[in-house]
Amino acid sequence: MLTVLGIGLLRTILASGHPTAIIPPPRPSTAAQAAGAWLLLRSFANGCTAMTGVEAVSTGSTAFREPRVKIARRTLSFIIGVLALLLAGIAWTCRAYEVSATRPDQSGYQTVLSLITTAVVGRNWFYYLTIVSILMVLVLQANTAFTGFPNVCRAIAQDGYLPYSFTSRGRRLVYSHGIFLLAFLSAALLIAFRGVTDRLIPLFAVGAFLAFTLSQAGMVAHWKRAGGVHARHSMLINGVGAIATAITVVIVIASKFVEGAWITLIAIPGILFLMRAVRRHYDRARHELASPYPLLTAKLHSPIVVVPIEGWNKITQKALRFALTLSSEIIAFQVSTSDEPHDLEKRWGTLVESPARETGLPVPTLKVLRSPYRAVIHPTVNYIHMLEREHPDREIAVVIPQLVEKHWYEYFLHRRRGELLAALLVLEDEPRINIINVPWHLQA
């Protein structure tokens, strides 16, 4: 940072020594701009926007070592001094070398800093060093947002106005979801505005000064409530501040309305509405789920276990064995279609019934349904719903064998009937249907 400032100072010093540009800057375009009061308003809005940089220091002041206030004051004074020096230097150099800004939405665009550096030192290694240094400072600057935004999201999420996931810290102690959201949003804005950040300034100005207005007004309310000796004096200062920034907001919106400030007039109420909706959902959900009472242990019946099966193989056997440990009422359910006509009705006695009877276990029954139109999943869902209606006081447990492949690309080689059935059963608003996944890890 100091290096760049040094280079900046050096540049202004060098500038006084070389009054003619090494590489002359492009001539200014004769853009006819509406002059007078309108121009004044616009420059006031731009100037106010430039002021907000100073505010970042006070936000970050908690990171200073003690005595905080003293160090923060010294830092602020130093920064303001450097800024004033740089700004004056740039303004003076611009006049001396006849540098004027190029339009950012046209080809051949350069920043004013790039134009000045080219004019003063030419396009050599020193030019690139300067530009890379400026880029580095801007990258560090961008980092500010990535520390602040996730914290704001967390604070809002803790009050229930944003999804809970913003409150959970990742393994690196940062609120990862907020960082991802900010990265996504800023990328989207850059793409939407085609990388011309100048067009984003109106959005920023409205947002920042609205925030200043609200915080100043909040301080007025604070002093009113707190009372005390200096209260009236402080109220006056904050009141003037609130009015000044409020006027700025109005000016920025009015003067930059067409250039993008209208977006904030839509976005801010929209975001507020969404946040209220999130909070309402959470309130309702909490109210629905809250229960301070002890566990109800009455009226507990073992569930009716349904095992949908396709054929007789090790997966079916594993699912049936697990079902036998859960309940005494087990129904194996098979759908027979014209494409898959084989059913287990004839072999059920030898395959399942006699072994179960011999070991004194409950005997699973087999239910085969002929499906004339080759549908398999929907008849199964319907059967389970029918079973649920027939037993209004029982829980239903559907044991779904799940094939787990070794490699992800084998996923498409097997029918996903189990997953589909589970998804359909869960999505229906039937609270007494529970899904039991019995996995089979394919070794092949």
Place this chain on the structure above:
Amino acid sequence: MLTVLGIGLLRTILASGHPTAIIPPPRPSTAAQAAGAWLLLRSFANGCTAMTGVEAVSTGSTAFREPRVKIARRTLSFIIGVLALLLAGIAWTCRAYEVSATRPDQSGYQTVLSLITTAVVGRNWFYYLTIVSILMVLVLQANTAFTGFPNVCRAIAQDGYLPYSFTSRGRRLVYSHGIFLLAFLSAALLIAFRGVTDRLIPLFAVGAFLAFTLSQAGMVAHWKRAGGVHARHSMLINGVGAIATAITVVIVIASKFVEGAWITLIAIPGILFLMRAVRRHYDRARHELASPYPLLTAKLHSPIVVVPIEGWNKITQKALRFALTLSSEIIAFQVSTSDEPHDLEKRWGTLVESPARETGLPVPTLKVLRSPYRAVIHPTVNYIHMLEREHPDREIAVVIPQLVEKHWYEYFLHRRRGELLAALLVLEDEPRINIINVPWHLQA
């Protein structure tokens, strides 16, 4: 179809009456093409490709009413006659009006048919009627592939060389997966070749003539095996056919190698390799899962049920109640982090233990784990794996409460810890861990 043919005939008749073009076609570009033997080879390859259209009739002959052979012969003769007439008419008109083809990869491209129609009748309603009619015929023509391709896929899938899903007919009695695949592949080809179908002809020619060669060679083998009076004669015909088409394949590959025929040399072995891999996977999986034996009913123990809980609410209570019906050994597992420090250890006695004891039910135990780095899911997974290792002869059932929202957009408002936990537990190759989803359908 007949209307279009009529228009085509009408056009050639009209052409003899108006020897000068109403709107003159663009001059031919003086593209220097390598003449002589090379040109002859190329036109032979193109001509052979054009012949394949006739073959579609014999493929579709099963759809004719009886007597099939007679009707099919009559149809073929009629089509060949019409084709010859149209081709001669187009060739003659091209010469008469000095129409020559434009390059399909340059702007201002028109088909030869469009050029002829413009030249003969001008750009009026009749031109657009003709072009729309041709388009309709081509759309019907494209349908051929959508009936044939899914059938081929089904046949291959039945032999286990493509995923099983290609064998299942949708509700409209067609093999939907094949249709989707064909639609996707043809769209991809059109995009890759930027809509210039001429470039696809080499691919088509190699594929079609390779198929003809294989089928003719197959017929030779068939006659050899079948024997009989006419066998030698038929073998000769099919043998000549096989050699002729094989030569065509070589010619097409050689003359159109750079234009795209090389793709088939990569794609065909690639597809064969993939299909063999699919078959190998199915063979291994079937071998692994096959079991003709009756159900093993020995050594069945009720499972250890683990209920991961976040706090005390109705979802937790529902999950615990369901767990109580399944087994006598229930462990509630809670992770306590610095972000979520509240645990149920002090209240467990009154909330769960005493009610369970009073009704003579098994008493669930609570296990609280302090997680210093705020991880919740991985400690849970580790605990369940530890439990599995400690009880090598028991099944583990993990009861995961699942929140089901009313609207899809509410999905992101709740932590998906349950889903994530279930996915992690299933993906691990631990066959004794079963997942039980207990749904809670949010009414809010």
